[in-house]
Amino acid sequence: xQTELITINMGPHHPSTHGVFRMRVTLDGxxxxxxxPMFGYLHRGLExxxxxxxxxxxxxxxxxxDYVSSMAQNFGYCLAVEKLAxxxxxxxxxxxxVIVCEMQRIVNHLIAVGFLINDLGALQTPLQYMWREREKxxxxxxxxxxQRFTYNYMRIGGVSxxxxxxxxxxxxxxxxxxxxxxxxxxxxxxxxEIIVSRTVGTGILPxxxxxxxxxxxxxxxxxxxxxxxxxxxxxxxYDRFKFDVPVGTRGDNWDRxxxxxxxxxxxxxxxxxxxxxxxxxxxxxxxxxxxxxPKGDVYAHIEAPKGELGFYLVSDGSIAPYRWxxxxxxxxxxxxxxxxVIGGKIADLIVTFGSIDICLAEVDR
Amino acid sequence: MGLKALAGPDVAxxxxxxxxxxxxxxxxxGIVVKSQSAADVMRFLKESPDLDFNxxxxxxxxxxxxxxEVVYHLTSMSRKHTFCVKTRAFGRENPTVPSVTHLxxxxxxxxxxVYDLMGIRFSGHPNLKRIALxxxxxxHPLRRDYL
Numbered sequence: 001x002q003t004e005l006i007t008i009n010m011g012p013h014h015p016s017t018h019g020v021f022r023m024r025v026t027l028d029g030x031x032x033x034x035x036x037p038m039f040g041y042l043h044r045g046l047e048x049x050x051x052x053x054x055x056x057x058x059x060x061x062x063x064x065x066d067y068v069s070s071m072a073q074n075f076g077y078c079l080a081v082e083k084l085a086x087x088x089x090x091x092x093x094x095x096x097x098v099i100v101c102e103m104q105r106i107v108n109h110l111i112a113v114g115f116l117i118n119d120l121g122a123l124q125t126p127l128q129y130m131w132r133e134r135e136k137x138x139x140x141x142x143x144x145x146x147q148r149f150t151y152n153y154m155r156i157g158g159v160s161x162x163x164x165x166x167x168x169x170x171x172x173x174x175x176x177x178x179x180x181x182x183x184x185x186x187x188x189x190x191x192x193e194i195i196v197s198r199t200v201g202t203g204i205l206p207x208x209x210x211x212x213x214x215x216x217x218x219x220x221x222x223x224x225x226x227x228x229x230x231x232x233x234x235x236x237x238y239d240r241f242k243f244d245v246p247v248g249t250r251g252d253n254w255d256r257x258x259x260x261x262x263x264x265x266x267x268x269x270x271x272x273x274x275x276x277x278x279x280x281x282x283x284x285x286x287x288x289x290x291x292x293x294p295k296g297d298v299y300a301h302i303e304a305p306k307g308e309l310g311f312y313l314v315s316d317g318s319i320a321p322y323r324w325x326x327x328x329x330x331x332x333x334x335x336x337x338x339x340x341v342i343g344g345k346i347a348d349l350i351v352t353f354g355s356i357d358i359c360l361a362e363v364d365r
Numbered sequence: 366m367g368l369k370a371l372a373g374p375d376v377a378x379x380x381x382x383x384x385x386x387x388x389x390x391x392x393x394x395g396i397v398v399k400s401q402s403a404a405d406v407m408r409f410l411k412e413s414p415d416l417d418f419n420x421x422x423x424x425x426x427x428x429x430x431x432x433x434e435v436v437y438h439l440t441s442m443s444r445k446h447t448f449c450v451k452t453r454a455f456g457r458e459n460p461t462v463p464s465v466t467h468l469x470x471x472x473x474x475x476x477x478x479v480y481d482l483m484g485i486r487f488s489g490h491p492n493l494k495r496i497a498l499x500x501x502x503x504x505h506p507l508r509r510d511y512l
Binding site: 039040045051209211212213214215225227232233234239297299301308310312314322323325327331332334335336364365 | 471
């Protein structure tokens with residue numbers, strides 16, 4: 001039978017795109033023949049704006065990159081400036097940074113998995129369980145810096161304020177409860193027949209291509225590449241903690257989902273170790289308000305929840321960066337999207353796209 | 366442990382042997398190569414077994430008025446080292462450097478972004494279109510003289 005290819009626009013307003021993202025999809029019945037991702041609906045020109053701000057004033061911009069994991073973005077940027085200016089961060093601040101970053105990773109993965117299950121058609125119910133745990137962590141962040149979102153918590157040379165006295169007991173309480181809830185998620189989701197049949201074998205990203213396409217984070221690890229910057233290029237104090245790096249085998253949607261679930265438990269392990277070892281002491285190095293780093297350029301990267309978050313800074317010795325570039329993991333993870341979905345069903349396109357876990361604010365900057 | 370940032374002079378020696386005259390400047394942790402030789406040098410960095418740069422971290426560019434500098438950060442997952450390669454494109458009208466998408470697919474969207482916002486052409490890129498801004502937008506906002 002003769003059939004005609006049809007081209008449809010998915011997005012920019014579509015419930016599954018997690019923001020304003022458009023895919024121009026060419027379909028042969030239900031089979032995807034071509035996908036063209038369209039970016040830019042949320043482009044705010046942050047890289048240009050940053051050239052007119054001081055180094056400290058840029059920290060709130062980083063909150064607005066990937067707003068689901070603002071702490072990690074703060075961390076990556078501060079680390080780059082510290083590397084450029086040669087600033088030593090006090091011990092206590094390093095521990096606080098690691099603790100909040102790992103909390104942030106749990107938040108990010110809860111949301112990523114929750115929405116992935118949502119995209120699979122299990123509307124709202126599993127997401128609400130994830131949301132409940134996230135809420136507890138967000139409450140802790142609020143206790144820490146007064147914000148539930150876009151924290152602006154870290155500073156160049158440390159963090160803005162010390163942990164309030166009630167923070168660590170509350171975090172311990174969360175950590176005591178978390179494994180039980182985690183087991184509940186696993187019971188609810190892992191053996192679910194719909195989740196298994198919809199995710200196993202769909203959206204495959206082969207190992208070689210994952211490396212070649214500069215995929216990073218859970219997307220890269222799900223494809224069987226044992227690569228985690230926290231272990232392979234330890235920044236801050238990550239070399240002091242024991243944790244495993246979960247790796248997938250096939251690089252399909254199931255593996256990406258599993259890697260995120262298992263990473264939550266590893267973050268839990270890191271937080272446990274960090275709160276035992278955290279020393280007393282100052283929380284910020286002495287850094288001038290108008291910091292003038294020496295002339296030169298620097299690239300610093302961290303393992304953000306979505307992948308390798310890099311900052312490329314060029315300093316001309318003035319109070320504002322000459323060039324401020326963000327290597328946004330979610331943006332680059334989309335490079336291989338086309339190859340992952342072509343030949344599959346359109347319903348799988350939604351799932352694959354969800355399993356990459358993007359945040360449009362970071363993709364478009 | 367950790368990734369070792371290779372010293373500029375060490376890598377420069379190896380490249381100078383293969384491609385005499387390709388290097389413009391040697392920096393402590395990187396090199397600047399001529400744009401005409403950039404594609405060959407990048408292929409050499411990727412395929413030579415003792416360098417083995419299989420992972421392209423990032424592609425970006427900076428505007429220094431006299432020239433544009435395109436910056437590549439590379440990592441070798443097997444050898445656990447990193448390196449930074451830069452190349453320069455001259456002229457404000459039509460600065461061009463060779464694309465590396467045939468070596469690393471990961472350069473695809475990033476080169477499009479550099480083209481869109483900085484106005485540098487990547488010869489050999491299969492789909493060099495604007496990405497963040499719309500077709501028909503005048504100018505390239507990340508250039509220093511764009512106001």
